[in-house]
Amino acid sequence: MPKSRRAARVALLVVGGAILAAAVYIMVRRIGLNPELDFGAGAYYYADIPEFEKKLDWDTYQAQLPFWVYVVLFLAWGALMYWVWTRMEKHTKPKHMEKLNHPAILVVDMLNDFVTGAIGCDRARAIVPATARLLAAAREKGVPVIYCNDAHLPGIDRELQIWGDHAIVGTPGAEVIPELTPQPCDFVVPKRRYSGFFQTDLDILLKELGVKTVIITGLHTHMCCRHTSADAYCLGYDVVAAKEATNSFTEEDYLGGLAYLKTCYGADAYSNDELIAAF
Amino acid sequence: MANNNNLSKLWKTEDWLAVWIGFIVILIGIVAVLTKAFDFSALTFKTWTWGEALNDAQMAKVVPLGQQFAAGAFWGKLLRTVLVLGVLFTVGAALLGEKVKKFIPAFLGVFVLAVIVRLISAEFTLNRYLEWAFWALIVGILISNTIGTPKWLKPAVKTEFYIKTGLVIMGFSVLFSNIAKFGLYGLGIAWIVTPVVILFMWWFGTKVLKMDNKPLVITMASATSVCGTSAAIATGAASNCKKDDLTMTISISIIFTVLMMALEPVIIRWTGMSPIMGGALIGGTVDSTGAVAVAGSVLGGEAEQAAVLVKMIQNILIGFIAFFVALFFATRVNRKEGQKVGAGEIWTRFPKFIIGFFIASLVASFIIQPLAGADQVKAINGVLDQYKNWAFVLAFVSIGLDTNFKDLVKQMQGGKPLWLYLVGQFFNIALTFFAVWLLLSGVLFPVPHLS
Numbered sequence: 089m090p091k092s093r094r095a096a097r098v099a100l101l102v103v104g105g106a107i108l109a110a111a112v113y114i115m116v117r118r119i120g121l122n123p124e125l126d127f128g129a130g131a132y133y134y135a136d137i138p139e140f141e142k143k144l145d146w147d148t149y150q151a152q153l154p155f156w157v158y159v160v161l162f163l164a165w166g167a168l169m170y171w172v173w174t175r176m177e178k179h180t181k182p183k184h185m186e187k188l189n190h191p192a193i194l195v196v197d198m199l200n201d202f203v204t205g206a207i208g209c210d211r212a213r214a215i216v217p218a219t220a221r222l223l224a225a226a227r228e229k230g231v232p233v234i235y236c237n238d239a240h241l242p243g244i245d246r247e248l249q250i251w252g253d254h255a256i257v258g259t260p261g262a263e264v265i266p267e268l269t270p271q272p273c274d275f276v277v278p279k280r281r282y283s284g285f286f287q288t289d290l291d292i293l294l295k296e297l298g299v300k301t302v303i304i305t306g307l308h309t310h311m312c313c314r315h316t317s318a319d320a321y322c323l324g325y326d327v328v329a330a331k332e333a334t335n336s337f338t339e340e341d342y343l344g345g346l347a348y349l350k351t352c353y354g355a356d357a358y359s360n361d362e363l364i365a366a367f
Numbered sequence: 368m369a370n371n372n373n374l375s376k377l378w379k380t381e382d383w384l385a386v387w388i389g390f391i392v393i394l395i396g397i398v399a400v401l402t403k404a405f406d407f408s409a410l411t412f413k414t415w416t417w418g419e420a421l422n423d424a425q426m427a428k429v430v431p432l433g434q435q436f437a438a439g440a441f442w443g444k445l446l447r448t449v450l451v452l453g454v455l456f457t458v459g460a461a462l463l464g465e466k467v468k469k470f471i472p473a474f475l476g477v478f479v480l481a482v483i484v485r486l487i488s489a490e491f492t493l494n495r496y497l498e499w500a501f502w503a504l505i506v507g508i509l510i511s512n513t514i515g516t517p518k519w520l521k522p523a524v525k526t527e528f529y530i531k532t533g534l535v536i537m538g539f540s541v542l543f544s545n546i547a548k549f550g551l552y553g554l555g556i557a558w559i560v561t562p563v564v565i566l567f568m569w570w571f572g573t574k575v576l577k578m579d580n581k582p583l584v585i586t587m588a589s590a591t592s593v594c595g596t597s598a599a600i601a602t603g604a605a606s607n608c609k610k611d612d613l614t615m616t617i618s619i620s621i622i623f624t625v626l627m628m629a630l631e632p633v634i635i636r637w638t639g640m641s642p643i644m645g646g647a648l649i650g651g652t653v654d655s656t657g658a659v660a661v662a663g664s665v666l667g668g669e670a671e672q673a674a675v676l677v678k679m680i681q682n683i684l685i686g687f688i689a690f691f692v693a694l695f696f697a698t699r700v701n702r703k704e705g706q707k708v709g710a711g712e713i714w715t716r717f718p719k720f721i722i723g724f725f726i727a728s729l730v731a732s733f734i735i736q737p738l739a740g741a742d743q744v745k746a747i748n749g750v751l752d753q754y755k756n757w758a759f760v761l762a763f764v765s766i767g768l769d770t771n772f773k774d775l776v777k778q779m780q781g782g783k784p785l786w787l788y789l790v791g792q793f794f795n796i797a798l799t800f801f802a803v804w805l806l807l808s809g810v811l812f813p814v815p816h817l818s
Contacts, residue, residue: 093781100782103789111625115496120629122664123425127657132500132596134656134682135540135752140675153551161551162558169562170691176570177699340774357579 188366189326192232192299193223194284196306196313196334198268199237201254201261203307211335211342212307216267218332219305222360223268229367232297233274235264236284236306236316245280282312285319294325301326303363304355305333309345321353331357381528384459386723389535391455392754393727396539400747401739409451409753410444410482412489419492429491449478452757456528465522473523477768480506481760496625498657499760500596500617507767516768526765530604531720533758534689537597538727540748540755541686542736552815555806556647557680560798564592565688568791576783581700582608585692586616587784591791593688594681595620595654600759601685605693605718606700610766611775619788620654627792628658632665643814644807646670650677651799652792673807686728693721 114120127137134140198219199205203212223233238255239262240248248254255262257278270276277290284290294302302320304313304327313334317327329349336342349355358366377383399407413430421429435441453474460470484506488499510516516524565588572584586608590599596617603613631653635645646663649670653659656678663674697716736744779785806812 096781100779100785104782104785107622107626111622114625114629118495120632120662120665121495122661123422125661125664127494127660132498132594132655132657133537133540133752134675134679135748136756137657137660137675140660140679158551158554162554165558166562166687166691169566170695173566173569173695174699176566177695 188301188303188328188363190298190300191303191328191367192234192294192297192301193226193303193305193330194290194316194320195219195223195233195235195264195268196284196304196316197236197238197255197308198265198306199255199261200263200265202238203265205261206254207251209337211337215305215333215335216265218360219330220267222305222330222333222363225360225364226367227271227273229364231367232299233271234290234293235270235274235276236288236290236312237264237276237278238262238280238312239278240280247281282315283319284312284316285323286315291319291323299325301328303328303330304349305330307334308336308341309334310336310341310348311345314345314348317349317353317355321355327353327355328363329355329357330360330363332360378462380719381463382531382719384462385528385531385720386535386726388455388459388532389538389720389723389727392451392532392536393539393730393751395451396747396750396754397735400743400750407447408444408750409448409757410441410485411753412486414489414491414494416491421491425491445482448754448757449475451754452761453478456523456525456532459528460522460525463528469519470522473520476517476520477523477761477764480510480764480768481757484760484764485757497621499756500763501621503760503763504614504618504767504770507764508770508772509767511768511770512772520768524765524768526610526762526769527604529758529762529765530600531718533755533762534601534604535720535723535727536751536755536758537601538686538724539731539751541683541724541728541731542744543683543686543728543732550815552806552812553676553680556651556677556799556802557684560651560795560802561592561681561684561688563798564791564795565589567794568592568787571790571794572783572787576787578783578787580609580612582606582696583612583616583784584787585696586612587619587787588791589685589688589692590616590620590654591788592795593685594656594678595624597656597682598685598688600762601689601724602692605689605721606696607718610769614766614770614775615779615784619785623788623792624653624655624658627653628655628662632662635666641807641814642667642670643673644803646673647677647803647807648796648799650674651681651803652796653678656682686724690721690725693718 198216201207203216226233239257240253240255242248242253242256264270264276275293277284277288277293279286279288279290281287302317302325304317304320306313309329313329317329320327327349329346331346334342334345336345346357350357378387395407399405413435414428415432415435416429453471456474457467457470460474461467481503484499484503487502487506488494488497493502565585568588568591569584572578572588573581578584582603585606586599586603589602590596592598593602599613599616599620602608603616631649632645635648640648645666646669649662649666650659650673653662653674656675659674659678660671663671666674694713694717697713697718731744731747735747804810807814
């Protein structure tokens with residue numbers, strides 16, 4: 089574990105523990121209570137406080153200005169704050185990412201069997217439009233698009249024992265889905281294991297293309313994308329994830345996959361807008 | 368066909384059903400109170416004890432459990448509560464596609480747990496610092512992480528449905544017409560500071576801590592700056608946050624409430640601040656409304672008034688803030704690829720229960736209050752408040768039943784939510800102090816007189 093993470097965890101334990109201990113101490117010693125009141129801190133809303141109106145003197149801060157002045161002031165301040173908020177969000181986007189260093193996109197297993205066939209799922213279909221948009225933008229900017237496609241040998245590849253037959257070489261299930269059909273400028277690298285690098289030409293292809301950063305897209309975030317990222321990292325490439333263009337069977341697997349890529353390979357997850365701005 | 372589909376959303380989507388159920392409860396509440404034809408109040412437990420040593424003043428409010436159970440009214444109210452909520456939620460769940468036969472026993476099961484939670488949170492010591500939200504989560508989590516949530520309960524584990532319904536009912540108690548009554552001082556302290564703190568925490572959470580989970584950030588920000596649990600429920604639902612986000616926010620907020628309600632009065636006394644300044648500071652910074660009243664009262668009557676007043680304004684602000692959070696998330700955050708957010712799309716995404724919440728609030732503020740008077744609105748809210756609480760207790764028991772403790776630990780994200788809360792709360796305290804000093808110290812403006 090890196091030093092900074094360990095320090096963060098220690099700080100969390102110390103601060104969190106101290107706060108918890110203080111809260112328990114206060115509760116056990118009954119500090120800060122008012123014995124006269126028949127409610128505690130847990131009355132969360134004004135209507136929950138017995139006889140709340142007696143605690144309010146309605147004439148205290150009596151209105152000295154017409155009603156509409158208060159309403160206008162109230163709404164004007166609210167509107168100003170909302171406007172500031174929208175400005176903040178606008179500036180959030182591409183600011184923190186500089187240009188990607190010699191990027192290429194790896195499209196992992198966007199095959200018929202994975203999307204609509206033997207092991208297809210809704211979450212796989214959900215990323216198709218975003219992936220198509222990212223790939224189109226990449227081609228336009230001259231960023232290489234490389235398909236890492238399962239092409240399994242029936243009865244031989246051991247992954248089939250776990251997942252059942254899928255993406256068998258030469259079958260329609262092993263073809264890229266029609267929406268993302270490879271273009272003449274793209275590259276296709278068949279694979280027989282989770283990783284796009286394992287016993288394939290991918291590394292030599294990336295080297296000869298001069299690629300330094302791989303953008304991981306496709307299926308599934310926590311399996312093939314993860315294994316491909318592992319090898320990419322070990323071989324010296326920088327890894328980033330396209331969070332709108334990758335997915336897993338479940339939200340947990342997807343988020344867990346992204347978190348793992350970030351933790352182990354320093355792979356930040358970016359939106360399409362951010363990536364396209366950084367090509 | 369398209370038209371049909373659009374219309375059927377009115378009775379086939381959770382949001383709209385929550386609105387209708389909320390409206391029905393509100394309507395019955397209004398009729399019951401105004402005509403006095405029948406009693407509609409829901410079950411509440413009175414304070415009881417496990418035999419703690421209490422002084423006379425405290426004992427005066429305690430009603431032994433045996434005595435509570437022996438009263439006929441108790442069982443009548445219990446029956447009414449379970450019937451009203453049971454029938455409404457069963458019809459709602461049926462329209463959402465649940466099987467009635469399976470839903471009814473499931474709902475009764477969750478309801479029994481809710482009764483246990485309300486019983487626990489009426490015990491003298493247990494309700495001093497922690498109340499139903501905490502105990503509901505604990506009861507739910509204990510069951511789901513030990514014996515496991517039984518399958519037959521699952522159809523009634525409908526957190527969002529209960530929360531949205533509770534919020535629509537709560538809308539009736541948000542009286543806009545009171546805005547003017549607070550005057551410039553009250554508005555200055557509550558309304559100037561609150562949105563600034565939210566924006567600061569948004570910036571700190573999304574940019575400095577780089578938290579991707581924006582619903583968690585906004586839920587936390589509003590819990591810190593507005594009013595703890597109730598604000599977290601409202602903005603959490605408006606931003607469609609996950610259950611674990613809500614659990615996390617509320618747990619942190621409750622723990623800090625305990626700390627702040629005990630420590631703030633001590634520190635305020637130590638600094639020698641005037642009671643009105645100290646009270647306003649407490650009102651602006653301590654999360655939970657109950658804790659504000661308690662902490663304020665420790666500093667005396669004047670401080671308590673100032674504290675509760677500021678907190679009350681924040682309570683009223685929840686509606687506005689939830690509305691704008693919903694709008695912001697519908698138009699700015701949840702933008703997906705290739706979608707343009709036009710008016711139709713905003714309408715599609717906008718959480719409809721917020722509309723129900725606002726309508727309830729407008730009806731209370733501008734129709735019922737002028738027609739029937741503030742006292743009647745208060746009486747109606749006295750009835751509705753309990754239904755709101757029952758809905759929220761059902762929701763929090765459901766959250767607990769749906770929570771995997773391991774996931775919750777994962778959700779800590781290296782402690783980011785804690786840092787967000789801590790930094791945000793310090794900012795909140797500093798800014799509220801500045802506003803309080805500016806308005807109430809007598810340096811720039813005359814100090815208002817409290818009777």
